[in-house]
Amino acid sequence: MVTEPVTESDAVAFAQTFKALSDPVRLRLLSMIAARAGQEVCVCDLLDAFTQTPPTISHHLKVLRDAGLITGERRASWVYYRVVPSALAALSQLLDASAMTATADA
Template sequence: MSKQEFVVLGQDDRPAACCPGLVAAPLEEDQAAELAKTFKALGDPVRLRLLSLIASRAGGEVCVCDLTPAFDLSQPTISHHLKLLRQAGLIDCERRGTWVYYWVLPAALDRLSTFLTPAQKAGTTA
């Protein structure tokens, strides 16, 4: 698949009305406040790595027991970071017995992607 085909497909799939790109339209106050919470959650290297570990996991979900060894941090600290990612709406979880399993919320990543994608000028192709 060529790069040009990918760009065209990605733009057709993007929800145009709900989330204008960064340069397409100025943000409203409530939109800016919501996005700021998300970016604040991603502003910590540990949380960014956690999100990456969860998102890249085969099967789409990961047990907290598999996340903790990847860091030189205590389990309560990892749980705190995961809680902040949940509060930002980036991940969700479910308790299964003793363990908690986490997965990324694709709609949240799609919103961020749409927001960060520059608007295409009329008559230009990527």
């Protein structure tokens, strides 16, 4: 069992990704996109679930995109989004490893 204290540069990278998840709107957006497994989701479908205006939703989608958590593709008049499973898995593993290490005896 390795007791890894996370390097400073890794911390910066992970923190940026977690920051993308630190907003309720973004968390719900990601969840809604993830919930449609193979299907793709267009922005117009997402808008209905929020009170925020289109520019705000678009801003949040951009934050998620810049964080590498989702990808967007334009087809015809609509933009479709998908999640990047590996990105979520990486975060999950970091938290799980920390939880395990902390639980283990000295």
